[in-house]
Amino acid sequence: MCTLMKKGGETSPPDYLSENFQFALRLQVQAGRKLVPTALGISLIRGYQCIDPDLCLPDIRSFIEQQITLVAKGQVDHSRVVEHVLQQFKQKFIYFVKQVIEFIDLWCRTELPLMFIPYLVLE
Known part of the structure; x- marks a missing residue:
């Protein structure tokens, strides 16, 4: 496995993200409550499609x-x-x-x- 390092020592895992924050990373709500995927959201879907299109x-x-x-x-x-x-x-x-x-x-x-x-x- 790869371990991310930074100068002066190892990094630590980030704090847990709230469900709302995780949602906001993947989707943006636009006018009319329209959901638009963010770049991260699009990347995740593309990754899921490569691994298991059924998802x-x-x-x-x-x-x-x-x-x-x-x-x-x-x-x-x-x-x-x-x-x-x-x-x-x-x-x-x-x-x-x-x-x-x-x-x-x-x-x-x-x-x-x-x-x-x-x-x-x-x-």
Whole structure:
């Protein structure tokens, strides 16, 4: 992994950001309550699309809404829907984390980080 360094010692992780602040980093609210993604928001979506395009598509939400409708009609068991959706998101999370770790590992093994020395130290 790469560890960010600064002169005089190691950096420390930032304080936790509030949900509102995190939202503001990704989206801006314009006139008429129109949401416009920031550069960071666009970068995150592009990253998600590279790792797992399903995360950016409405298909998962649509499926869940369909299942909720069936639960409301008594046609599907609530606990089975919850179990299925949680399992689906757990698998997506595990896959996502694995892909990010592999990317970071690959990036840290290239010569690219060397241009950031003394700011990056390979562990």
